[in-house]
Amino acid sequence: MANPLRKHKDRWFGALAIVLALALWECYAALVVKNSFLLPAPLDVTSAFLELLQKGILLQDFQVSMIHFAIGLGLALVVGIPVGIAIGWNRKINAFLDPLIELLRPIPPLAWIPFAIIWFGLTTISAGFVIFVGAVFPILINTYTGFRSVPRVFVEAGKMLGCTKNRDLIRYIAFPSALPSVVSGIRVATGVAWMCLVAAELFGVSNSGLGKNLWFYYNLHRMDCVVVYMILLGLIGLVIDMVFRYIIDRYFLKWQTGEVA
Template identity: 55%
Template sequence: MIKKLFQNLSSKSVEIISICSAIILWQLIAVYIVKNQFYLPSFTDVTLAFVELWSKDAKLGLMDLDYQLPVLLVDLIYSLLHFWIGLLSALAIGIPVGMIMGWFRTIDRVVDPLIEIVRPIPPLAWIPFAIIWIGLNPLAAGFLIFIGAVFPIIINTFTGFKSVSRVYVEAAKVLGCNTDRELIRYVALPSALPSIAAGIRIAMGVGWMCLVAAEMFGVSRNGLGYKIWHHYYLHNMDLVLVYMLILGFLGLFIDRVLRYYIDGKLLKWRKGVVI
């Protein structure tokens, strides 16, 4: 067992050495060259800040819930809440819109110019309206993430539906699958799934980018993005870096889980395709 673990580690030795040397380099630069915790907190500063943060509690005051949890966990829960509100609503709206646009030419012509005009507006430009329309609550943060995530989903779903091979549609037709509904359900959707999955991945990336900005304007007193600004105002740069790293690792983690699930389960029929 231990031997196996050791073998696993040694097969990843290059990667491990790479990460370790980056950390050592960071530490050396911070301690011997910059020599200023405010400009560049060292690795050990950040680790200590993390440990300290972990022991602090905060109240989770979501709806009727009222728990004492480590403050980091509370921030995490808030951020994931904002993120999932945005992403799920982007999926719920983006996929059907992309599907209908991809399948019906007329609807594409009606909707496409509108989307092309709205799409280039940076999601952060929506902040004033998000506050005025929705108020200072998690839904407003979710709205910004929604704006960032919905367009990649629409466009990739649309492209996936546009490029459904004609021979699959015709094969389905001669096998007795004739209505638009059936053709979309049984042919176009599965055929477009790889493209839709790629769209979701891009959307999650963009949504995650929007998270910090969405929380910046204080929709709640918690959240990873909010805390970055909060600690910046307090000049706790080590804590800023802790939150930055957590955002990075969490983004990586979410992407990996999604990729594992989609490539391993939903798209296993595509193993033969070179991506």
């Protein structure tokens, strides 16, 4: 099934689609649309990219956006995982918090932007806050689900082997057992966080960043620059997901690979 040669070939075949799309885009923009405001051609975008890179704007935007992202996701992890554990492990806490969580959860994260600005001003914190609101629920819910579905036999086997305290059962049995679910929650959260990042910066919750300047260059009608930011946002999102998956598969969920292969 996992033929490396075949996989290699498939990858080239996939790359061909990207090249074709770029060529088509270039031809259509240069020969049909002939208006770089309506549709900037790939070559325009490349030169805009080099221009922005030379000015040093891109690097700064990247740094600021990563800080927003880190604040939001970090906070979501710090809040989401412990609360998820608490409601997944303890029926009483679940009964207490569940209605509140279910009321807050459907509010779209972007609806928090006005309060983010009022509470934290135009700072990195307020952008981080909007991202946090988006990222915290997938983490929380998946942690909860993971803890709910810990097989009873693992807990009982643990008890028979002297692991009887709640704290130890969570640490040594329930958490490792729930980890695949927690991890997929974090993965969904990174995607949501990335979307919220653009929106939060776009709406002026911050002074710079990839989303912020995407909007800024739109106002200048520099659509070639807008495309640069769009592509960068996509690529960085992709890289974040790849790095995340690599780390998880390599270090945390090694034991799961045996089940597939």
